[in-house]
Amino acid sequence: MTPDQAVQKLKALLDDSMSDVKPPLKYWDAWPNSTEQDGGYATASQDRYIMTKVSKAKFGALLGLLERSWKAKGYHIARVNPNQPAMFADTPDGSSISLTVGAADNIAFEASVSPIPVIRGRDPFGTPTPQPTMSNGNPDMIPKYDDPFWSSDQPAPTPTSSR
Template identity: 35%
Template sequence: MKALDAAQRLDELLDDTTTAIRPKLKWRDGSTEVLQRNDAALNEPNGEATVSKTRYVRTKVSPAKLDRLLKSVADRWKESGYEVKDTAPKQPGFAGRAPDGFSVRCAVGGSGNIYFDAASSAVEDPGYSGTVPGEKGDRIPKDPDGYPLLKPDVTDPYWSA
């Protein structure tokens, strides 16, 4: 599989995940990145790469609604045949592996940040690491120090209450 094909598959996984959540959430997509894999002994590219993308939830989700959101995601993944496992016992989150080897992780970070990371299984090495051409993601605002503002910024009558 080529990096651009993997990028399209990541979009499908992330879209399927977020459309399972009702009412709908607002989000921003990060860029789609490719990372060359290296041979462990020689530390040189081995001809394979991994493609990944993160979707950041912009909707503020109240602690009282968080379990409902996480359950709807886990239920969708199970319905789709994913193997679902807990990943972070100290904070809410879990990961799913689709039958085709692609994976998605749902995590809740500090300040109520919720995000979904999707990653490919091994793909054909495109000869570089970095952003997949044409897959820069959404424009994410920056704070005064130049760091991306990923904290939820959209209030929703259902999710934020």
């Protein structure tokens, strides 16, 4: 696939993963990048940083929601890390998507697709756009927006079955 097609597919994976998350989360997308592989091709990936504060009490609800959503889409849950919340899934077409929770309770999605051609000497995705940074110059990945549901320390309601 071309780099442009890869960007479209990355965005679709990220958007599709967040489509079932209600209420919606605020985020920003990092510039896509490519990593050369041994087989003479590259893998394209893109991060999406969640800027809505999600309380620890809601991590399980978010991961459970995504697990159900990803499985319903035919994704294979490849790995789950309950100690530092994270979940990794593969799509039927060989792409991948993950959600990880960082040490500062920051949440990031990452989508990966391949193969794309190896392009040297320039960014295969064009000229990077400026991204939010902190005062130290690092990417700003620390959530700062409150949400009545996601930021609350109240546990998410347990789903009940209807009879």
